[in-house]
Each structure stands twice: as structure tokens, then as C-alpha cells.
Amino acid sequence: MKTSLIAAAALALLTGAAMAQTPAAPAAPVTAQTTVQRDVNQQQRIENGLQSGKITTREAGLLERDEAKVDKLQAKDMKDGKLSPAERRQLRAAQNKASRDIKAAETNGVNGNPLSASSQRMQADVQRNVNQEKRIENGLQTGSLTQHEAARLEQGQAHVDRVEAHAAADGHVGAGEQQRVQRAENHQSKRIHRAKTAG
DSSP states (O other): OHHHHHHHHHHHHHHHHHHHHSOOOOOOOOOHHHHHHHHHHHHHHHHHHHHHTSSOHHHHHHHHHHHHHHHHHHHHHHTTSOOOHHHHHHHHHHHHHHHHHHHHHHHSSOOOOTTSHHHHHHHHHHHHHHHHHHHHHHHHHHTSSOHHHHHHHHHHHHHHHHHHHHHHTTSOOOHHHHHHHHHHHHHHHHHHHHHHHOO
16 A cells, blocks of 8 residues: 555656656747737737726726737837847737736736726727737738738727727726727728728
């Protein structure tokens, strides 16, 4: 009996040591498509946090400010049609920071009211970000958008994110503020449509 227990403990130790030595899977390479896909994922996390109440309207505004910085960086880095190793590292670092900020907002114990009119407005606006980033990512995937075109569209997304961040800065998105956000979103939607259907 003692021998069986010792053998089981030794096996558990060896298994744990072997697993600890297994290298972590390498991070996916940063390409125009993967960086836009990550935008989709991060916007969806913000949306989910708003819907669950784990993220407040004000926190969502701060997170949209982070997303605006990422989108602006993407626009700058992708405009020449390629991503250099330095640009890839810079984009990954910016998106990692945004991801950490989302996690911090989700877990800080400050809760919002997902049923409030303000949160509902912010939820609708962030969901539209998800949809528009998906359209850009799809365009890159299918070839209906070049990397240069996607860069220009990410500049437009940065503008929308800044408008959202401004609207939510005081923790409340009013009807008039949402109208300004929707105008920016409508303009961006038309730009995406034109870019994907041109030529």
C-alpha cells in the first residue's frame, strides 16, 4: 500500500515537472487581419462587461479611449501595406495593455446597471463597434479590402471610439450624446461599404 502511494506521488511530481517545462505556445503572428480580429474580440469583451454589469458606462468610455489609441496605431502602422517587426511588437503591446485594462474593469468590483438607459445606449454603440470591426476583418480576409484601405478605416474607428469615450466620460451617455456617436458610426459604416465595394 505504501509503495503504491509513493509511486503515485512520484508520478504526480514527475508529471507536474514535465508540464512546467513544456514551453508556452507561441503567440499568433501579428498581421493586419489578426490585429483587427483582436479588436473585434476586445470590443466584444467590453460589450459583454456592459451587459453583465461588470463594466460601468464610465469604465467603458475609458476602455474605448484605449481602443481609439490601438486603432490609431493600426492606421499608422498598416498604411504602407506591411507591418514591420517593430510595428508588430508595438501593436501587440498596445493591445495587451487594452486587454489588461478590460480585465481590470471586469474584476475591480465596481458594477454598473446594465438596464439603465445610459448603459443601454453604450451597449448599442459598442455592439456597433463589434460589427464594424468584423466588417473590416472580413474585408481583409476576403480580399475586398487592402491593408491600406483597412488602415484608413481603422483611423475612422479611432474617431468613433474617441466620440464614445467623450460621451461616456462622466459615466452617463445621454440621448443627444448617443446621436453624435451614431452620426460618427453612420459615417464610418458608409466608408466601410464604399471601400469594400470599390473597384
